[in-house]
Amino acid sequence: MTGTLRYDRTVGDTGTTHMSKGNDLIQLFEDLKKQAKNILADDWLGAAAEAFDTAQQRWNAEAQPLGDAHVRAGHAATQAAQNAFDTDNRVRGLFHV
Structure with a gap:
C-alpha cells in the first residue's frame, strides 16, 4: 500500500453525528406533537x-x-478512527529517531 494516511478527526465527528441523528429521528415527532398541542390547546x-398518537x-x-x-454506523466510524490512531501509535x- 502506498500513500499517506491522513486523519483529521472527521471520521470521529461523522460517527458522533450519526449517533445523535439516530436519536433525533424519534424526537422529531415528539416535537411536532408539542407544537400541535400548543396551537390546538383544548381542542x-x-x-x-x-390518530396522532397512532x-x-x-x-x-x-x-x-x-x-x-x-x-451502529456511528459506533463503527468512531471505532475505525480509534483503530487508526492506535495503529499509528503502535x-x-x-x-527510533
Whole structure:
C-alpha cells in the first residue's frame, strides 16, 4: 500500500453525528406533537389526538430501526478512527529517531 494516511478527526465527528441523528429521528415527532398541542390547546382531544398518537407509534416503530442503524454506523466510524490512531501509535514505536 502506498500513500499517506491522513486523519483529521472527521471520521470521529461523522460517527458522533450519526449517533445523535439516530436519536433525533424519534424526537422529531415528539416535537411536532408539542407544537400541535400548543396551537390546538383544548381542542387536542378525541379522535384527532388518538390518530396522532397512532401515527406517532407507527413513526417510532419504523424510525427506531433506522435510528439504531445510525447509532451502529456511528459506533463503527468512531471505532475505525480509534483503530487508526492506535495503529499509528503502535507503528510509531518501530521508528527510533
